[in-house]
Amino acid sequence: MQSNTSDSPTVLVVDDDPKIRRLVAAHMSQQGFSVELAATGEEALEKAPLHQPAAVVLDISMPGIGGFEALERLREWYTDPVIILSATDQEREKVRALDLGADDYVTKPFGTEELAARLRAAIRRAERLSAPDNQSDPVVDATDFKIDLAARLVYKDDEEVRLTRTEFDLLRTLAVDAGKVLTHRHLLQEVWGPEYGAETEYLRTFVKQLRRKLENDPSRPRRILTEPGVGYRLFLE
Amino acid sequence: MQSNTSDSPTVLVVDDDPKIRRLVAAHMSQQGFSVELAATGEEALEKAPLHQPAAVVLDISMPGIGGFEALERLREWYTDPVIILSATDQEREKVRALDLGADDYVTKPFGTEELAARLRAAIRRAERLSAPDNQSDPVVDATDFKIDLAARLVYKDDEEVRLTRTEFDLLRTLAVDAGKVLTHRHLLQEVWGPEYGAETEYLRTFVKQLRRKLENDPSRPRRILTEPGVGYRLFLE
DNA sequence: GGGCGCTCTCACGGATTCGTCACGCTCATG
């Protein structure tokens, strides 16, 4: 997937019929997708690189650049799923579209739930592809130590460090905004909950623990820095 | 893809109707696939790990283990495409199958050319995913013990260990994300269902059982580790 | 219907972790 993996995936819907566009747009956004629209093949080829959608829903019969040509041109660079929408049920067309690189082929009239499910399935597959999880997850690297956020593990000099729950939560909060100064209030609310904010003693205690376990010279911290009167920040080289 | 990438890809066709089996087998081998056949869900679950097919074509309505259950059980370890065959065109069923991990859903009667094209498309995608390496070997090796995800069997020191259903499901959940810390909530939802999440007593009971059966010294676990306040993790190597 | 195996429940130590606190240090300020 090429776009925002975190929030709702964007789907580019291409159809010359305004009714279909509205119908699909309404149902797909209701099903949790962000929707972009295009009325022609030309517009689709313009908007696709712009929005980097997680999938494209493409009508076959359109004036100008038709669905087949749009599909071919898209596939020159676009590797995420393309689902063909078509009014005809002809096997020839299906075979042609699929062999041109389409991921799926849905015939009008279609169920919106089904289309959504097929989109989910296609995007799910594409996500696995773009995340080549050969064992290693995204790792925050602080030279002295490394944090594997997905595995919830921390290494210092390639040796695993045992952190308690709160210690890790605090370190993670510092790490996701590494370099920035995070206020006492922000850290407390993030780790202990929204009803906290004034308990700076907690921070002192756990920052000390983290330094003891992670700093080369805990009495002279170089990674977890104090910003007097404000908060702390994690310094990555 | 898990099997012979060079010659014609193997497709496992599962249907209780001999006519359909013959029909599909004839056309698919004509289209350049090697075909393996299974008449029931049980047989499919046996043959799939044996032949490591590049894709599975699965009928929904079968006596005994139906298509849905077969799909679920397959997806515990099988990552290559599964295309559902069904006599009914009901949207509910399509959505359910696709959300259970099916890659495509084809309604009977179907064009054999179309099925072949959908198979080609699905296999083409899967090939991109499993580039050079052997992808997820259905056997997880933890030196002390081995887990055969497809056969649902566990060996300790090359002797088979009898695990109950829940014990195995828990071990499998730990194994597919081996090395990572998995939260109580994640484990509970994965093994007991999405409506669970707070029942940590279950975990304690079943982790204890797993340790009793798999650890060399159950009182000093080296494989199934506790992360206090967070969850558990399976430690390999 | 009886027996068996499995899941779920529960209560009790024991171990770990968390929150608390007092004290001493540092640094900016007047």
Place this chain on the structure above:
DNA sequence: CATGAGCGTGACGAATCCGTGAGAGCGCCC
């Protein structure tokens, strides 16, 4: 140089979490 706020430090009791064993309930197969 005195002062005080803010922070680091270490220790300790309380709260939490975990392992353990036993047993009740339940479904399944003989």
